[in-house]
Amino acid sequence: xxxxxxxxxxxxxxxxxxxxxxxxxxxxxxxxxxxxxxxxxxxxxxxxxxxxxxxxxxxxxxxxxxxxxxxxxxxxxxxxxxxxxxxxxxxxxxxxxx
Amino acid sequence: xxxxxxxxxxxxxxxxxxxxxxxxxxxxxxxxxxxxxxxxxxxxxxxxxxxxxxxxxxxxxxxxxxxxxxxxxxxxxxxxxxxxxxxxxxxxxxxxxxxxxxxxxxxxxxxxxxxxxxxxxxxxxxxxxxxxxxxxxxxxxxxxxxxxxxxxxxxxxxxxxxxxxxxxxxxxxxxxxxxxxxxxxxxxxxxxxxxxxxxxxxxxxxxxxxxxxxxxxxxxxxxxxxxxxxxxxxxxxxxxxxxxxxxxxxxxxxxxxxxxxxxxxxxxxxxxxxxxxxxxxxxxxxxxxxxxxxxxxxxxxxxxxxxx
Amino acid sequence: xxxxxxxxxxxxxxxxxxxxxxxxxxxxxxxxxxxxxxxxxxxxxxxxxxxxxxxxxxxxxxxxxxxxxxxxxxxxxxxxxxxxxxxxxxxxxxxxxxxxxxxxxxxxxxxxxxxxxxxxxxxxxxxxxxxxxxxxxxxxxxxxxxxxxxxxxxxxxxxxxxxxxxxxxxxxxxxxxxxxxxxxxxxxxxxxxxxxxxxxxxxxxxxxxxxxxxxxxxxxxxxxxxxxxxxxxxxxxxxxxxxxxxxxxxxxxxxxxxxxxxxxxxxxxxxxxxxxxxxxxxxxxxxxxxxxxx
Numbered sequence: 001x002x003x004x005x006x007x008x009x010x011x012x013x014x015x016x017x018x019x020x021x022x023x024x025x026x027x028x029x030x031x032x033x034x035x036x037x038x039x040x041x042x043x044x045x046x047x048x049x050x051x052x053x054x055x056x057x058x059x060x061x062x063x064x065x066x067x068x069x070x071x072x073x074x075x076x077x078x079x080x081x082x083x084x085x086x087x088x089x090x091x092x093x094x095x096x097x098x
Numbered sequence: 099x100x101x102x103x104x105x106x107x108x109x110x111x112x113x114x115x116x117x118x119x120x121x122x123x124x125x126x127x128x129x130x131x132x133x134x135x136x137x138x139x140x141x142x143x144x145x146x147x148x149x150x151x152x153x154x155x156x157x158x159x160x161x162x163x164x165x166x167x168x169x170x171x172x173x174x175x176x177x178x179x180x181x182x183x184x185x186x187x188x189x190x191x192x193x194x195x196x197x198x199x200x201x202x203x204x205x206x207x208x209x210x211x212x213x214x215x216x217x218x219x220x221x222x223x224x225x226x227x228x229x230x231x232x233x234x235x236x237x238x239x240x241x242x243x244x245x246x247x248x249x250x251x252x253x254x255x256x257x258x259x260x261x262x263x264x265x266x267x268x269x270x271x272x273x274x275x276x277x278x279x280x281x282x283x284x285x286x287x288x289x290x291x292x293x294x295x296x297x298x299x300x301x302x303x304x305x306x307x308x309x310x311x312x313x314x315x316x317x318x319x320x321x322x323x324x325x326x327x328x329x330x331x332x333x334x335x336x337x338x339x340x341x342x343x344x345x346x347x348x349x350x351x352x353x354x355x356x357x358x359x360x361x362x363x364x365x366x367x368x369x370x371x372x373x374x375x376x377x378x379x380x381x382x383x384x385x386x387x388x389x390x391x392x393x394x395x396x397x398x399x400x401x402x403x404x405x406x
Numbered sequence: 407x408x409x410x411x412x413x414x415x416x417x418x419x420x421x422x423x424x425x426x427x428x429x430x431x432x433x434x435x436x437x438x439x440x441x442x443x444x445x446x447x448x449x450x451x452x453x454x455x456x457x458x459x460x461x462x463x464x465x466x467x468x469x470x471x472x473x474x475x476x477x478x479x480x481x482x483x484x485x486x487x488x489x490x491x492x493x494x495x496x497x498x499x500x501x502x503x504x505x506x507x508x509x510x511x512x513x514x515x516x517x518x519x520x521x522x523x524x525x526x527x528x529x530x531x532x533x534x535x536x537x538x539x540x541x542x543x544x545x546x547x548x549x550x551x552x553x554x555x556x557x558x559x560x561x562x563x564x565x566x567x568x569x570x571x572x573x574x575x576x577x578x579x580x581x582x583x584x585x586x587x588x589x590x591x592x593x594x595x596x597x598x599x600x601x602x603x604x605x606x607x608x609x610x611x612x613x614x615x616x617x618x619x620x621x622x623x624x625x626x627x628x629x630x631x632x633x634x635x636x637x638x639x640x641x642x643x644x645x646x647x648x649x650x651x652x653x654x655x656x657x658x659x660x661x662x663x664x665x666x667x668x669x670x671x672x673x674x675x676x677x678x679x680x681x682x683x684x685x686x687x688x689x690x691x692x693x694x695x696x697x698x699x700x
Contacts, residue, residue: 036587037480037591040587043580044483
């Protein structure tokens with residue numbers, strides 16, 4: 001059955017650090033037989049215009065993620081903690097550098 | 099809110115739907131089909147221009163063309179990657195392509211007869227693609243929209259290199275100018291067909307608009323493309339092959355002639371000049387590569403076994 | 407981003423250099439002095455630049471022929487990248503040859519208007535790869551040799567060759583890695599791939615000897631500190647190939663006898679029929695429209 005066809009190589013997620021001082025950011029995925037091949041492919045696919053200084057690759061099935069159903073439990077509790085955010089605090093405009 | 103309400107709410111707020119969100123089956127299927135067709139088009143689209151890499155008439159043009167065709171492989175990969183976030187498998191999508199069960203853009207079923215075709219593909223075909231694709235950067239499905247942002251940026255290089263090639267050729271010999279006009283004549287109408295059937299005959303469009311997968315109608319985008327191309331053709335010094343093409347001050351747009359939809363349907367149905375060759379070439383590459391992919395998988399399995 | 411005009415939207419960002427092809431990249435030869443070093447015959451320097459440039463141009467052509475035929479899309483990207491790198495090296499070297507020659511021939515005149523006998527590439531570069539195993543075997547031998555060569559060339563007394571060497575080392579290091587990775591995967595992978603990889607490695611062997619046979623021009627320029635004597639590249643080359651073959655479970659490359667060229671060296675313009683085919687394809691259009699503007 002054609003519907004059963006699976007690619008011979010596993011899927012990898014790719015993260016690129018665009019420049020020093022920035023986090024690695026997820027840019028997409030690719031297929032590779034192993035980690036080294038995945039790194040090579042990531043370099044060719046996602047950084048061929050000097051987009052990156054560092055690459056991570058992770059097997060897609062190794063990624064554990066919060067599901068959309070977890071949304072409330074995971075993320076809602078921080079919604080009422082406005083005091084974590086700098087704009088919570090009123091500082092007169094006359095005070096510099098803050 | 100349940101999944102469906104969250105989905106509707108996300109669309110209403112013009113936010114992006116992400117892979118693990120609940121979505122209607124129809125949305126998922128439509129999205130996979132559209133992204134896969136788009137990916138297939140990029141990959142099949144490597145062939146018409148790829149045929150000229152080894153014959154490019156200067157080393158600079160050779161480098162540009164090689165980089166461009168490579169970008170198209172890259173675009174195909176970004177898009178397959180977006181489709182895989184929806185649970186599709188690239189191996190399966192490739193199989194559907196080479197078995198003729200999924201379509202690709204019919205424009206690539208026309209042959210590239212001269213090097214001017216490389217320029218005209220950049221100018222008109224990539225230009226039409228940009229018109230189609232820029233609105234897709236706001237498509238409701240996040241991974242697709244993000245892939246499109248990157249693709250559109252790279253497409254701008256594709257369009258500019260094509261137009262620059264044509265400008266240079268127009269400054270060359272009479273034979274070269276004739277090549278540019280001939281290529282324009284052959285590619286103009288197929289480029290207009292790239293926007294798809296007229297709105298009145300585009301059954302899936304309304305649902306895609308409601309889901310914010312599509313943002314503008316086929317006819318709207320086609321009109322925009324015509325309006326942009328007319329001054330570009332003038333600047334280049336070529337004539338667009340449409341006697342009915344003229345500015346309509348009342349509409350604030352160019353009127354243009356009737357598209358040969360019979361030809362469009364024929365090419366879509368598989369009897370375009372190059373349909374068989376394009377698919378056969380892709381199938382051959384996939385089949386010839388099977389033993390290589392298997393070997394790499396076997397080696398990786400042996401090695402991870404050895405590590406345990 | 408503005409979406410009212412498709413083209414406006416594309417220019418609505420501040421990092422043009424990243425997206426525009428061929429702009430915003432450093433010219434590898436910017437500020438490099440171009441005078442011919444003392445004690446060097448310019449004709450020798452022209453010939454040597456053509457040798458290394460033609461190697462890259464012809465090998466790049468073979469890689470270009472694989473575009474749209476690679477076993478996987480990710481490999482399309484890699485093969486095109488390698489082809490582009492080598493094409494870039496060829497352009498720098500042919501330009502250098504034309505500039506030192508001073509006869510008004512630029513990279514295109516040299517690439518498109520010379521006949522096979524005028525090409526100075528090693529014959530190994532001309533080989534056509536009948537399958538992916540042959541391609542990676544070919545690339546492994548070529549890149550291992552060229553990397554060793556460019557690495558030494560980066561210390562050349564000729565500042566232009568030194569700069570081209572230094573730039574090329576970064577590129578060809580990756581080419582070698584790519585090829586070695588595949589030779590190992592195919593050699594170790596399945597029975598089918600092992601047999602194919604072994605056949606491919608054996609097929610390339612007879613042409614490898616030429617890589618280390620110095621031409622008199624290479625020897626003269628090497629003595630002047632400008633060129634690399636290819637015979638000195640053997641130990642590094644043999645080391646790498648032996649290691650890769652071992653990982654690939656392939657028999658070690660044969661210990662070659664002292665290299666003889668039997669007078670048939672690509673460096674002298676003596677080539678196989680493959681080069682004529684390559685040039686017929688490459689030069690067809692450029693020659694069909696004399697005086698064309700591209």
